[in-house]
Amino acid sequence: MLDLKTIEKLDSKSVGFFRFKKLNGDYLLTNDIGKYAFLSETDFKKFITGKLNRKEKIYQGLKKNLFIKDKNYQAQLIEKYRDKNRFLKFGPSLHIIVVTLRCNHNCVYCHASAGKTDDKSLDMDMATAKKVVDNIFKTPNDAVAIEFQGGEPLLNWPVVKFIVQYAREKNKLEKKNLQIRFVSNLSVMDEEKMNFLLNNEVNICTSLDGDEETHNYNRVYLDGNSFKQAVNWIKKIDKAYKAKYKGKKKNYYRVGALITVTRKTLANYKQVIDTYIKLGFKTIYLRYLNPFGFALNAKDKIWYTPEEYIDFYKNALDYILEKNYQGRHFYDFMAVTYLIKILFNKDINNLDMRSPCGAGIGQLAYNYNGDVYTCDEGRMISRMGDEMFKLGNINKNNFEQLINNDLCKSICLASCTDGQAGYEDNVYQPYIGICPVYNYSVYNNIFQAPKNNVKYMIDEAIIEYLFIKLKNRKNKDIFTEWVEKSQTREIYR
Amino acid sequence: MTDNKSFRFKIKDNLLEFKINTKIYSLSAVYQAAYLFLDKVYILLDGDPQKEVVVIMKEKSSFASASAKAMADKKASEDKEPVDLEKIAGEFYNELLNQLLREKVSQTNAKIREYIVSQALYNAVPNEVDELLKEVEEEDWQEDPLGIAKTWEEQNLEGKKSKKGKMSKKGK
Amino acid sequence: MQSIKFNKKIYTLEAVEKAIEEFKNLADFSLKEAGNYIEVKMDKTDKEVKNILSDEFANYVLGLMS
Numbered sequence: 001m002l003d004l005k006t007i008e009k010l011d012s013k014s015v016g017f018f019r020f021k022k023l024n025g026d027y028l029l030t031n032d033i034g035k036y037a038f039l040s041e042t043d044f045k046k047f048i049t050g051k052l053n054r055k056e057k058i059y060q061g062l063k064k065n066l067f068i069k070d071k072n073y074q075a076q077l078i079e080k081y082r083d084k085n086r087f088l089k090f091g092p093s094l095h096i097i098v099v100t101l102r103c104n105h106n107c108v109y110c111h112a113s114a115g116k117t118d119d120k121s122l123d124m125d126m127a128t129a130k131k132v133v134d135n136i137f138k139t140p141n142d143a144v145a146i147e148f149q150g151g152e153p154l155l156n157w158p159v160v161k162f163i164v165q166y167a168r169e170k171n172k173l174e175k176k177n178l179q180i181r182f183v184s185n186l187s188v189m190d191e192e193k194m195n196f197l198l199n200n201e202v203n204i205c206t207s208l209d210g211d212e213e214t215h216n217y218n219r220v221y222l223d224g225n226s227f228k229q230a231v232n233w234i235k236k237i238d239k240a241y242k243a244k245y246k247g248k249k250k251n252y253y254r255v256g257a258l259i260t261v262t263r264k265t266l267a268n269y270k271q272v273i274d275t276y277i278k279l280g281f282k283t284i285y286l287r288y289l290n291p292f293g294f295a296l297n298a299k300d301k302i303w304y305t306p307e308e309y310i311d312f313y314k315n316a317l318d319y320i321l322e323k324n325y326q327g328r329h330f331y332d333f334m335a336v337t338y339l340i341k342i343l344f345n346k347d348i349n350n351l352d353m354r355s356p357c358g359a360g361i362g363q364l365a366y367n368y369n370g371d372v373y374t375c376d377e378g379r380m381i382s383r384m385g386d387e388m389f390k391l392g393n394i395n396k397n398n399f400e401q402l403i404n405n406d407l408c409k410s411i412c413l414a415s416c417t418d419g420q421a422g423y424e425d426n427v428y429q430p431y432i433g434i435c436p437v438y439n440y441s442v443y444n445n446i447f448q449a450p451k452n453n454v455k456y457m458i459d460e461a462i463i464e465y466l467f468i469k470l471k472n473r474k475n476k477d478i479f480t481e482w483v484e485k486s487q488t489r490e491i492y493r
Numbered sequence: 494m495t496d497n498k499s500f501r502f503k504i505k506d507n508l509l510e511f512k513i514n515t516k517i518y519s520l521s522a523v524y525q526a527a528y529l530f531l532d533k534v535y536i537l538l539d540g541d542p543q544k545e546v547v548v549i550m551k552e553k554s555s556f557a558s559a560s561a562k563a564m565a566d567k568k569a570s571e572d573k574e575p576v577d578l579e580k581i582a583g584e585f586y587n588e589l590l591n592q593l594l595r596e597k598v599s600q601t602n603a604k605i606r607e608y609i610v611s612q613a614l615y616n617a618v619p620n621e622v623d624e625l626l627k628e629v630e631e632e633d634w635q636e637d638p639l640g641i642a643k644t645w646e647e648q649n650l651e652g653k654k655s656k657k658g659k660m661s662k663k664g665k
Numbered sequence: 666m667q668s669i670k671f672n673k674k675i676y677t678l679e680a681v682e683k684a685i686e687e688f689k690n691l692a693d694f695s696l697k698e699a700g701n702y703i704e705v706k707m708d709k710t711d712k713e714v715k716n717i718l719s720d721e722f723a724n725y726v727l728g729l730m731s
Contacts, residue, residue: 002590004517010594012601019595032606048594074609081613088614421731425525425595451528451728520675528731535720536727538675546675551720 011050210272
């Protein structure tokens with residue numbers, strides 16, 4: 001336990017800035033560049049009073065990780081802080097395009113509040129699609145990812161085809177690192193469309209909510225069995241990818257899958273994970289439900305309390321770790337997102353888990369009618385009749401007008417954990433992200449302190465659980481391997 | 494519980510009361526510590542922030558403190574341990590010590606952190622920081638009056654050197 | 666009628682007013698400044714929260730101060 005005498009003897013000359021928390025008997029320390037250390041109470045007291053033996057491993061570790069000031073402290077910290085925040089100057093890299101809001105599924109949680117299958121007024125037209133692509137290439141970012149979201153993009157195939165071809169053509173001059181991702185339920189996929197996507201190096205991703213029972217409970221498809229359709233195409237596309245890259249690439253692309261965790265998933269977590277493993281997936285993304293769209297209307301059927309979700313997540317992570325102990329390489333993408341920050345001090349493009357978040361500065365979302373939003377979540381709010389996160393329209397506003405919008409600045413400020421009450425002193429501050437759209441949706445304010453903030457409560461619990469697991473050497477080795485392997489794969493794979 | 498002998502409290506009418514010396518603990522540290530306990534107990538602050546702040550704690554009734562989930566789950570509600578005010582008061586005091594350390598670490602590193610962030614972000618966001626730098630240049634930052642561009646070892650060494658210098662002058 | 670006094674050297678009027686805004690559906694609130702204190706009175710309190718309203722209100726105000 002800390003005491004006044006020890007605190008009064010704080011050695012300000014050697015002790016650099018750190019945050020701390022007592023966790024399972026030891027002190028967990030983190031600093032501004034995301035480095036961490038566990039210290040026993042005795043060592044913690046020695047550290048703050050400058051009494052650690054300089055030759056000891058603990059001292060050397062703290063010095064290396066910039067908890068202790070020495071002659072290189074300042075220069076190294078500047079460089080590492082710059083590295084950690086490098087993304088700030090890049091401009092939006094993720095561009096989400098909704099080519100149609102129509103969908104042939106009636107998923108219980110649909111965040112996008114998809115429209116009827118035959119309502120073609122919800123389709124993007126060619127002229128708008130061209131302007132969207134032109135706008136995308138105005139970003140100063142060298143890396144550009146175009147992601148088709150829905151609605152079901154296969155229902156407006158001519159526009160998908162145009163965007164892919166036009167973007168590839170345009171990129172011959174622009175020479176950006178261009179990735180195109182296609183998120184679809186695959187129910188109306190056919191060979192021709194599949195081959196087009198493969199030939200244009202489009203990464204295909206689908207929704208897979210786990211085993212057949214769980215998946216079909218969540219994802220209602222009146223024209224057939226949603227699970228069987230998805231699995232059938234996952235296998236076909238994987239086979240085609242394998243054939244296409246045979247002998248050329250070691251880490252050839254595979255279909256990615258996204259899961260939406262509902263109440264049904266909580267009880268069936270083992271079957272869900274087993275299904276993913278059986279289908280050959282190396283990763284799952286066990287993130288919680290967002291309070292947007294139809295998810296709000298189906299609360300009794302799909303919703304859970306944060307405590308229930310946290311219990312589920314811990315159980316699922318333990319189960320995944322068990323699989324790894326048995327030699328199976330499989331990881332949770334959410335865990336990896338945090339572990340990249342914790343172990344490698346980097347932020348990847350998981351934009352609502354970053355500070356500041358990606359809204360506007362990291363991503364833009366384009367609706368079927370040309371309306372542009374700070375992010376896909378902001379676009380989902382618009383579908384609920386609230387245009388709070390609309391930056392403008394592609395037919396009326398140019399790139400600079402969209403990005404220099406005051407809304408972009410406000411969101412950036414609201415999602416910055418630095419200096420924000422409740423976050424500034426928090427030991428997990430270097431890793432946690434704020435989603436102002438979530439705050440707005442639940443608390444009616446883009447600024448919401450962490451106290452009683454459900455998203456914060458869940459994020460904090462997950463990060464804390466990862467740190468508890470990290471204390472075990474075996475787990476740390478597995479986590480490190482996850483992060484290393486994830487670097488060679490794309491998102492969702 | 495805290496092992497700090499200076500921690501004294503009194504209990505009367507289900508209220509636990511203790512005083513905090515604000516010469517040692519800032520009002521901000523009291524707020525921060527209190528914040529962490531608002532879901533466990535009711536807290537009211539009184540007194541004079543220039544001298545002593547009085548913390549008054551009251552147990553939350555089982556109805557008020559039970560979460561919606563626990564209320565729905567009868568067993569969980571029955572198993573719920575009664576709130577131990579004395580224990581929480583002890584934890585509160587320990588949290589005050591944590592806050593005190595946080596404030597000290599933060600204060601002693603404030604200038605260097607500010608310098609590091611501005612230097613790091615200078616290259617990250619040129620336009621914004623160019624303006625900031627212009628303002629700082631107008632304040633003649635190159636003189637480094639705060640000594641923030643020096644390591645503590647350099648500062649230390651210089652301090653010692655100058656002391657020596659003065660002494661030798663005196664000697665002459 | 667319930668009342669609670671907030672020390673003006675510790676609690677700001679802004680925080681008390683913000684809390685009243687948040688709690689206004691649960692009772693009729695009135696506020697007056699008297700010496701070093703801001704006194705908040707609660708009347709016609711919602712039955713379900715009658716026993717805890719003033720304490721919950723005080724915690725809420727304190728939460729806004731941190």
